[in-house]
Amino acid sequence: MAFRILVVDDNKISRETVQTLLVDAGWLVDGVDNAIQALANINHTDYDLVITGYYMPVIDGPHLTGLIKTRHDSADLPVIMLSTRSEADVAAAMDMQLLSMFLRKPLNCDAKRQLLDHISTLIVATSGKAA
Template identity: 45%
Template structure:
């Protein structure tokens, strides 16, 4: 079964790296540069998961998370946040209870594989729970 993921990050290198990682794992990948574009994409299609950066222009990761989780269609969609800041630092401005999980950037090879594996498990569990 193919999963779909929306990757939102204003850093092109990070976004492209994640796109390549999830493409190679067989996911259907959509990328966006910022939170406004992400919200527009979410109005047009359903995603099984969302990966967002913390710092972004216009709408940052914490605000994007809040907006998505405020929409009925996205309440059960797992959202992962990536940041160069620590979990403690992002928790000051983020409702971390709404996150599926958090990972620190940069992602080394082991962390990249863990991201795909862990998100795959969360998506499968979420789909099974909804069924």
């Protein structure tokens, strides 16, 4: 079974890099460039995971994460955040317990491998689907 993942990042290169990585791993991936589009997609599509950037116009990644987690229909949806900011900086701006994973951009080979390895575990743990 293929997992459906939503990638949210206003940086087209970052978004497309992550999308390609995930598609090559066999997952179904949708990409949007802002949080408003992400919330609309979440209303209409059953995602297994959301990967978001930190900096985005209008609604940033921390606020998007909070909105996802406060909705009854998506409260258990795993969210991974990718950011050029340090983990300590992100932790100062949001509750890190809302995130399933944080990785610093740009993603090197080890970080990409860690992301791919972690995604299956996250999805299986939260949805009960077999990897």
